[in-house]
Amino acid sequence: MLRRSPLRALPPLVLLAAFLAGCRGAPKSGPEPVSGDVIVSAASSLTEAFTDIARAFEAKYPGAKVRLNFASSATLATQINEGAPADVFAAADRAQIDAVTAEWKASSGKVIALNRLVIAKPKGSTAVSTYADFAKPGLKLVLAADGVPAGDYAARSLDAADRAGVFGANFRARVMANVKSREPNVRAVLTKVQLGEADAAIVYSTDVGAAPEVEAVAIPDAYNVDAEYVIAPLRSGKNPSGGALFVAFVLGAEGRALLEARGFTMPPR
16 A cells, blocks of 8 residues: 655645745845954065954954954964964965965965065155165165065065166175165064165065055066965864855955955956
């Protein structure tokens, strides 16, 4: 004998009531829930942009609190690999993301923004007006340290200028003879210029935009580089869902707009 399904045996009105009850219980569309601290370690040159993004993220997800940790990308990578708490890592170059990925703490990163190098000098100063002036005897120049993205990008720029040969023999060596200090991150470099302790420095264009006491001198395109900012959620984080949502927010329209408002350019999609 065939048995009827218990569901088909129900009267039609009962089936309709069950269907409507299921519809009422369906989740409503809207932001995914996230709560608790979301710890974000980010390159110091992202300070203003990520402060803006953190506020916008918290407004969208009221249960979340973004904790920002700014330093050199190289310093942050070391901290993360040594066990410092973080849910997201945003670095000023891919090498630092790769250093964390190699320790199995991060997934592969995605590019969120681009930046360009400029010469920073105290506003009104005449010590430097062109890239060639970097080699003037007696100039007080400050750069970021080797291994720090801003320092490595500066080295690539100087190498390109040296190879071009348009600034005379041994241009790079003459420039490096003017270097008075190598700083742990690009904001420390900028501070030296702001305080008048340096005649010039190589920083990112967005850094000058955040410092009214400083003005920029362009570095020719032939000797400039595109600084690439990369972000990744961290597998070792204590709030993986919050970290993933923060990364998605940065990569989305709101995050991109806030980065652009602070002078960053967007990578092609």
